[in-house]
Amino acid sequence: MAILTLIRHGQSIYNLENLFTGNVDVALTPLGKEEAKQAGIKLKNFEYNIAYTSVLKRAEESLRIILEVIHQTTIPIIADKALNERRYGSLQGQNKDEVSKKYSSEQVEIWRRSYDIRPPDGESLADTYDRVVPYFRKEIEPKLRTGQNVLIVAHGNSLRALVMYLEGISKTEIVSFEIPTGLPRHYVFDANLKIKSVKYL
Known part of the structure; x- marks a missing residue:
């Protein structure tokens, strides 16, 4: 049996x-740091063998805070760009409301939520899937298969x-699926890596 916990970085x-x-590398807000702390409090009853994060500081900082709260700062940490947030291309740094006025709210919603439609010069969720999932299968699944408990702190779309x-x-169901910031999504697997339970903590 193994556990996997996924956490979206704080605000x-x-x-x-x-x-x-x-993939703009911006920092956490004070609320974001508090969200990471609260996530850590929810994980105090679990022990992890290894942690993964992206190379963006909002995820790395969230992970650092969480590990401090659960007193597990000595476990191995692997940061990899495969877990980075999807690129929003030319939309990055622009105000979402202003972009909605320019292109229409319907178009923006398609860019944000659809599976395989890219924003201008950016990545679709399908593109993100094509780098996240192979990395997970190669790097993380073998850890779970040997019974290691894994913590991943990354981003909404990854x-x-x-x-x-x-x-x-x-692909149609994922359109309406949202992962809240700082709320652990917790999986328990059996020896064959089949999900026994999944829930938000």
Whole structure:
């Protein structure tokens, strides 16, 4: 048996300012740091063998806070760009409301939520899936198969892609699936890596 916990980083500065973030490397807000702390409090009864994060500081900082809260700062940490947030291309750094006025709210919603439609010069969720899932299968699944407990702190879309894979969510169902910031999504697997339970903590 093994456990896997997925956590979306806490609120970032761009989240607060209602800007498209993508792979822009912005820091957490004070609320974001508190969200990470609260996530850690929910994980105090679990022990992890290894942790993964992206190379973006909002995820790395969230992970650091969580590990401090659960007193597990000595476990191995692997940061990889495969777990980065999807690129929003030319929309990055722009205000979401202003972009909606320019292109229409319907178009923006398609860019944000659809599976395989890219924003201008950016990545679709399908593109994100194609880098997140192979990395997970190569690097993380073998750890789970040997009974190691894994913690991943990453981003809304990189984690949506991973949840699609883990739970068999369809391209149409994923459109309405949202991962809240700082709320652990917790999986328990059997010895064959079949999901025994999944829930938010």
